[in-house]
Amino acid sequence: MTPPGNQPIGYWLKKLDELLTRRIQEAQHQAGFTRLGWQLLQTVSQTSPAPFEALAALAPFASPPEIQQLLEGFRAKGWLQKAQASYALTAAGQRLYQQRLEAQQRVREQVVRGISAEEYALTLAVLQRMAQNLAEPEAPQP
Numbered sequence: 001m002t003p004p005g006n007q008p009i010g011y012w013l014k015k016l017d018e019l020l021t022r023r024i025q026e027a028q029h030q031a032g033f034t035r036l037g038w039q040l041l042q043t044v045s046q047t048s049p050a051p052f053e054a055l056a057a058l059a060p061f062a063s064p065p066e067i068q069q070l071l072e073g074f075r076a077k078g079w080l081q082k083a084q085a086s087y088a089l090t091a092a093g094q095r096l097y098q099q100r101l102e103a104q105q106r107v108r109e110q111v112v113r114g115i116s117a118e119e120y121a122l123t124l125a126v127l128q129r130m131a132q133n134l135a136e137p138e139a140p141q142p
Contacts, residue, residue: 009130023110027103031096036061038104040070041079041089045097049086 024035033041039058047054055067062070071087074080079093089097112120 013127020107020111023107024104027107028100030103031100033100036066037070038100040067040074041093041097041100042104044080044087045089045094049083049088051086054086 021035024038025033028034028038036058039061040055043055043057044050052068052071055071058067071080071082074093075082075087078090079096080087081090115123
């Protein structure tokens with residue numbers, strides 16, 4: 001059995017994702033948000049007006065029909081408005097975003113506790129490169 005500190009990267013990625021999801025859902029529970037709901041709210045806030053294609057960043061977390069259903073739910077609650085093929089937060093959506101952002105910032109603070117800005121940036125760069133490596137076709141073996 002591999003000691004816990006010596007687990008491979010896949011173990012730690014999976015564990016971190018599980019813990020992030022749990023903490024985000026705990027932080028966003030008061031407003032009835034899931035991790036995906038928060039991610040959608042933030043994506044639209046940062047990319048407003050956000051064409052549906054901008055929501056591709058959510059693809060690892062949900063299918064296009066699930067994202068569309070969530071968008072429609074947000075519209076029905078008055079948080080989003082649709083103009084042609086893009087979405088923007090309404091005034092109520094902006095207020096909700098600011099309120100939920102505070103809860104999310106507490107999660108972020110917990111995640112990076114004891115980690116320098118340089119370590120965080122390096123971690124992101126390494127993970128991005130690993131993803132790029134795996135996205136490239138495998139070189140044929142001699």
